[in-house]
Amino acid sequence: MNAHVITIGDEILIGQTINTNAAFIGEQLSNISINVRKTSVVPDDEEVILKEFKACLDDNDVVIVTGGLGPTHDDITRKCVIKFFHTELIPNQEVLEDVKNFFKKRGRKITKINEDQALVPKIAEAIRNSRGTAPGMWIEKENKVFAALPGVPHEMSEMIRSFIIPRLQEKIPEKDFYVKRINLLTTGIPESTLFERLGDLDELLKGAKLAFLPSQFGVKLRITVQDKDEERANNIISEIEQKIRSKVGRYIFSHQDENLENVVARILTERELTISVAESCTGGLISNMLTNISGSSKFYERGIITYSNASKVELLKVNEDTLSKYGAVSLEVARQMAEGIRAISGTDLGLAVTGIMGPTGASVDKPVGLVCIGFCDDKVCTAKKFLFGEDRLLNKQRTAQAALEMVRRSLLGIPFDD
């Protein structure tokens, strides 16, 4: 089954909103082996939208549309659906109750334009919205599926998970071949070095596909195998994974699409260890990443963001002489910060970062991108130096990633130096 995802909205085209919806839908469809052949973004323009509906339905089995279903005048998707399928709007009692309850629960007064959201095209089955007011639409015609969903990401994603995916799964024909994929997530090694260390790819892959996907979090290796036999496909994938691991295994932190903070959190939780974090240059990013994880209070105790030198001395007991002798961005200060946060928090592990994120703050011997990361547990207290790039936000993310990688390596007994 082939699919096309259409995102509607001027705000996406002119870059005021990033298209996370297409990514989410692409992932969900791929997970059930529906082939997303193309995605597109079109403006809030009836003519363009109708043309795109036609072109996509001609070429695909499934078309999913998001956006333009809100209550205000600039939301025109419903109008386009009516025109395209030559149908009309009829009131839907269930949806009207949903909308009324939504407002009641929040203690807000319902408005006329919200009530109108309970009008649904006659040809469509309404997809109820548990997180907002605009219902989605599910239309089946001539063996094709057309679905329209609101553009608000958490409303759309709930409808995809609870309605669209189960319905599509019922329609997927018996498989004549299997596509298996695995992602090996690496960090701390550049793309070209990784490529070199893997050696002869034809020899390694024997017909399978391997993609290198670099980002500020590291390089993702995506292996794809197609085979008529499901078990054989799985065997080929795990054979390739083992070969890759034998060459660059220490850099691989996940083969299950877990991000690094989740990997670290899982190990800490399993071993009942706690961590505290002292951040200077990352300004709270590391703590924010760790506390994005549900259940983080089990392993995350506290964090201190010591942006000023005074706060490093007062809160973390960093030695003032060390600060003035080596400067705030130094291995010595990073080590003392890690020691300090661990001591005052009474946690098993202490992590600390200090660096120059740019664009300002550099000196002759300390360029933008220079970072020192300190780490202490009950056995060692150490620090490591890094040189990242010139972009402030990327530097914050790379620093956080490198710091979490130090924790992972320490927990798994992998040496810090690569």
Next chain:
Amino acid sequence: MNAHVITIGDEILIGQTINTNAAFIGEQLSNISINVRKTSVVPDDEEVILKEFKACLDDNDVVIVTGGLGPTHDDITRKCVIKFFHTELIPNQEVLEDVKNFFKKRGRKITKINEDQALVPKIAEAIRNSRGTAPGMWIEKENKVFAALPGVPHEMSEMIRSFIIPRLQEKIPEKDFYVKRINLLTTGIPESTLFERLGDLDELLKGAKLAFLPSQFGVKLRITVQDKDEERANNIISEIEQKIRSKVGRYIFSHQDENLENVVARILTERELTISVAESCTGGLISNMLTNISGSSKFYERGIITYSNASKVELLKVNEDTLSKYGAVSLEVARQMAEGIRAISGTDLGLAVTGIMGPTGASVDKPVGLVCIGFCDDKVCTAKKFLFGEDRLLNKQRTAQAALEMVRRSLLGIPFDD
């Protein structure tokens, strides 16, 4: 001039990477009044790519492609360009020097596949890459522009800013009409309430366009005016802005696409005020947002993430009796946290948040989404209660936004209660 942006890569289609490149390019092109009519994402598949090149060049004056220019075997864009334009690869000496310097500067050994990146299609002008190794390509043919750029966001964005935009600006014909846009960014008011308060839109807009764009950060109001006379277009926009301000002005935090943390940071810096932040439920997010701003050390002194109750008492001097009487998520504790962080940091302002982000942690009278935000300056020490939704990450972002909005309102003398 019409443009189409093509993003190449399976990882985008299957949702493993979010398409931020198309958003960035869409924004940059719109800023110089180039009309982005559509964007699309296609797989790493030669046939599909070549078909898309053709369709887009037929319909548009400008086609910008990103992705698939890396050094590894799965990068096929350059190959497609050669086929499409019936040209060949030739070595480019400047680019080769760039690549060699790139590796030298980082102290890394250059590899053969990196050297090959200095091969550029004969028909193209090479776009040099100051942040990576893959050059871009600029091709002009039959009055149309075709450009291909690497997919790594910070490499692509630099090439767009320093090469593509200036070149395109030279080609833009004299304008026969002007499109003026302004975004009024609101927070703390739901979309439908905003819509109601604005009253009769036809009366308000008189032919101009108004879009409502909701997100977890608030509702963006985008006003668009087209007119043959530039000054008149500007006047119409500012008239509409004034009318909207007279109705919902207190909720508008920016008309210049500044996010809320930037607005707060700017006011703090202008008034030479400092702030410290105590976070429980947001786990560092507020501090992270504030320190994303270059120059934040001028106003941001320190932050403490008191995830455990012990840390609230030890570091912020929250009263243990208050904690056990009212619980950690209460107006009283939020107020004491704000008072505590302000006192130990010696800053002008103190901000504190405590809440239940979910999915766990709720009790009978304290549901997921309940948040208390405390704020203190030299005159007041107050706290306010909020009830957000059920999604952990959205709750963190909404809490951070509401907290920063309390700071903004306090700085501008707007009452906290709406």
